[in-house]
Amino acid sequence: MKDMQKPERSKSLFRFAAPQMFYPLAGKLAPWFAGVAAILAAIGMWLGFFVAPTDAVQGEVYRVIYIHVAAAWMSMFVYLVMAFWSFVGLVMNTRLSFIMSQALAPTGAMFCFVALWTGALWGKPTWGAYWVWDARLTSQLLLLFLYLGFMALTRAIEDPRRADKAGAIIALVGAVNVPIIYFSVKWWNTLHQGASVSLNKAPSMATTMLTGMLVMALAAWAYTIAVTLWRVRSLILERERHTDWVIAELNAQEGKV
């Protein structure tokens, strides 16, 4: 496997922009990130469910934040990263950048959904309703629609080159619109029903609570990287299936099994 890469090896980091070079690198890195994610998630869960004290106002229900907050942060961050890779792809015309943004989308959408779902579970006992048209909830829902639109568009176009670029454009249009959507929804909400529903958070968060939350956020981060790298590998194999190196790679893998 190593010998195949010899001919075009250069010192620059940019050599990993070639799918053929990135494929083994992603394969090496992904298990490490997955391991880090598992360890951090275990620590975060332990902190969150066994060490952190019960919240004075909300009781045990608040413990959903250990998943909810991490998921919500990641869902927004992943969209930004997706838009970044789309931009890089459009400017530099690098295939791997487009593959990267498409590999990120399902994870972002998943976190978006998890954030909404856990939010609903938290909302029922706390607000008395699974859903309120709060600014944050609504913009999160619209973000999920943006993810779904991006994925639907890139899947609907058969020609990968067109799918890449069309997806990149809609990702960038969405990224420009996300702040506009957020502020318009926020304003709409305050105009209609006042700030009746806001996160009435405890005066000061206990340190263990905060630590647990941050550890879980880092776990979500590592998980995203690991899953994305694995998805990038599959996408690379699918796209380059006609090239010699992929055929050789697949033959080598089958030989191992």
Added chain:
Amino acid sequence: MSRALGPFAAVLSRDLLLAWRGRADVLVTLAFFVVVVCLFPFGVGAEPNLLRTIAPGVLWVAALLSTLLSLHRLFAQDHADGTLEQLLLTPEPTVLWVVAKISAHWIATGLPLVVVAPGLALLFDVEQGALGVLILSLALGTPILALLGAVGAALTLGLRGGGMLLALLVLPLFVPVLIFGAGAVDAYLSGSGAQAHLLLLGGGLLASLALAPLACAAALRIAVE
């Protein structure tokens, strides 16, 4: 100036002429708008106070849906008969004739909505003073819908199931326009004044006029590549 105006005017008048020749299509969009608005009282009941409250939202959502319905026609015909490729091959800037096409599309499909909306508002017993605000908000808002929708129409050009995909792509982007458009009428009715909403809509129109044609031109080039 006249050099830039020439191709703009040519594409604009051509598209308007095409829209005039196929005015049945335009009328269908308008009829859809009217029918959707008239469905609401059947669904929610004919209680005058309730109708008065929901009128701005209903009119705006209906305007949004009928805009969506006509969007796929924006480039589809030119794409099918090859005109689009010829236009892309001309030395004229793509953005210029893209704006011309969107303008013609709005005049053919958006402007009739703006004209008809006050009449429909009367069916919901909206007070007369608010009609001006409604017209103004639609006149500022529907061009934004056309501009944003054009990007989606260009991206989904020639795809199977393009219509549903187009809806999924552009409807989330339409939300701010809906909020400020319907909000303008609501704000006027509640006595707080519609100025802020209308100014924001105007700002949104200018921003989308500056940015959306660029994205649309890029999307068209990708689509015919």
